[in-house]
Amino acid sequence: MSAPVDFYFDFTSPYGYLMSEKIDALAARFGRAVNWHPILLGIVFKETGGQPPISSSLKGPYLLRDVPRSARFLQLAYQHPATFPVATQAAGRSFYWLQDRDPQLARHFAHAIYRAYFVDGRDIGQPEVVIEIAAALGVSADELNSALALPEVKERLQKASLDAMQRGVFGSPYVLIDDEPFFGADRLPQIERWLQTGGF
Amino acid sequence: MSAPVDFYFDFTSPYGYLMSEKIDALAARFGRAVNWHPILLGIVFKETGGQPPISSSLKGPYLLRDVPRSARFLQLAYQHPATFPVATQAAGRSFYWLQDRDPQLARHFAHAIYRAYFVDGRDIGQPEVVIEIAAALGVSADELNSALALPEVKERLQKASLDAMQRGVFGSPYVLIDDEPFFGADRLPQIERWLQTGGF
Numbered sequence: 001m002s003a004p005v006d007f008y009f010d011f012t013s014p015y016g017y018l019m020s021e022k023i024d025a026l027a028a029r030f031g032r033a034v035n036w037h038p039i040l041l042g043i044v045f046k047e048t049g050g051q052p053p054i055s056s057s058l059k060g061p062y063l064l065r066d067v068p069r070s071a072r073f074l075q076l077a078y079q080h081p082a083t084f085p086v087a088t089q090a091a092g093r094s095f096y097w098l099q100d101r102d103p104q105l106a107r108h109f110a111h112a113i114y115r116a117y118f119v120d121g122r123d124i125g126q127p128e129v130v131i132e133i134a135a136a137l138g139v140s141a142d143e144l145n146s147a148l149a150l151p152e153v154k155e156r157l158q159k160a161s162l163d164a165m166q167r168g169v170f171g172s173p174y175v176l177i178d179d180e181p182f183f184g185a186d187r188l189p190q191i192e193r194w195l196q197t198g199g200f
Numbered sequence: 201m202s203a204p205v206d207f208y209f210d211f212t213s214p215y216g217y218l219m220s221e222k223i224d225a226l227a228a229r230f231g232r233a234v235n236w237h238p239i240l241l242g243i244v245f246k247e248t249g250g251q252p253p254i255s256s257s258l259k260g261p262y263l264l265r266d267v268p269r270s271a272r273f274l275q276l277a278y279q280h281p282a283t284f285p286v287a288t289q290a291a292g293r294s295f296y297w298l299q300d301r302d303p304q305l306a307r308h309f310a311h312a313i314y315r316a317y318f319v320d321g322r323d324i325g326q327p328e329v330v331i332e333i334a335a336a337l338g339v340s341a342d343e344l345n346s347a348l349a350l351p352e353v354k355e356r357l358q359k360a361s362l363d364a365m366q367r368g369v370f371g372s373p374y375v376l377i378d379d380e381p382f383f384g385a386d387r388l389p390q391i392e393r394w395l396q397t398g399g400f
Contacts, residue, residue, distance in 0.1 A: 048256055048257060048258050048259075049251075049256070050256070051249075056248055056249070056250070056370065057248060058248050058368055058369070058370035059248075059369065059370050059371075062368060062370065062381055062383060065380075065381060066381075066382075066383065069400070070390070072400055073389070073390050073393065073400065075391065105272070143314065158320070165258070168258055168262060169258070170256065170258035170259050170262065171259075180265075181262055181265060181266075182266075183262060184268070184386065185388070186384065186386035187386070189273070189389070190269065190270070190273050193273065200272055200273065
């Protein structure tokens with residue numbers, strides 16, 4: 001059994017959402033599991049001088065056209081959120097807290113967050129919304145609400161973001177297969193060939 | 201007959217090179233010609249605050265891995281140039297000067313420049329090298345050398361870069377099909393579907 005594929009993403013990243021809908025099934029076809037790693041792109045951009053593409057005068061309008069088109073190309077539902085981008089501390093922290101308790105539930109939660117934001121137009125930047133989404137999956141709202149205030153829960157997401165940078169991650173989505181890096185949902189065809197051939 | 205596809209690129213852009221080897225044949229399959237527009241990304245980046253990806257601490261190393269892999273994926277020859285990036289004023293100016301005289305020759309010249317740089321490792325940042333490459337295609341070296349000093353030849357490339365920005369171009373390669381924008385060599389599959397279906 002080969003090592004799991006690593007999938008790094010920020011919950012506010014639309015291309016991360018596109019990847020999230022494809023990577024598990026693709027990896028599974030080649031006998032690979034996927035480890036999901038939500039990160040805060042803000043931490044990465046502070047270090048690298050990177051900027052959210054949406055804030056660029058020419059890339060921003062392109063993104064608004066390319067993302068929905070890429071979603072249609074991949075046959076995925078997509079509705080550009082009214083509030084974009086949003087802070088994803090609550091979503092990311094909740095993910096790791098759940099991950100330590102029930103990895104499968106954490107995976108369901110991650111999908112639910114992405115779909116709530118990019119399909120149903122819910123503002124996942126609001127902690128209450130994140131907690132509601134978790135609660136709908138059977139998580140105790142009170143327990144999660146308390147957990148989100150814990151320093152170790154905050155540090156976990158911070159550390160995940162720094163660890164990601166150590167591995168070269170500069171944007172979302174970023175996939176590592178063994179040590180081979182793939183940036184962007186548009187690398188899905190190369191990821192497929194890499195998994196199929198063991199490298200090309 | 202549908203309108204030509206517009207292909208914007210900088211001669212120092214490796215992803216531009218990848219696109220240059222594919223776009224004509226792809227467009228031709230759907231009855232479309234392609235207008236090639238070399239530009240200076242430096243002019244664009246000055247306006248947009250963009251940066252060459254190679255100069256970023258994390259994107260740079262990724263690029264050095266992703267470009268050769270993307271070339272293999274597309275079954276194209278690629279050798280990363282020793283000097284990278286380079287100034288492409290001479291190459292771009294020569295292109296437009298040739299374009300006004302013999303469009304087909306200008307297309308051959310553009311391919312020759314890209315291959316000289318990304319396959320044969322020649323330093324196309326040197327005007328002498330650009331002139332040699334043109335001379336090998338039958339262009340008068342003296343005539344081209346004189347042309348490169350003309351203000352109107354310099355302005356032509358400058359104007360092409362500004363016109364490109366007016367159309368939204370922020371990087372290389374950038375393809376416009378009617379008014380639909382596609383950024384990056386990785387958009388080839390979407391370009392194909394767009395040409396096939398007239399939009400999706």
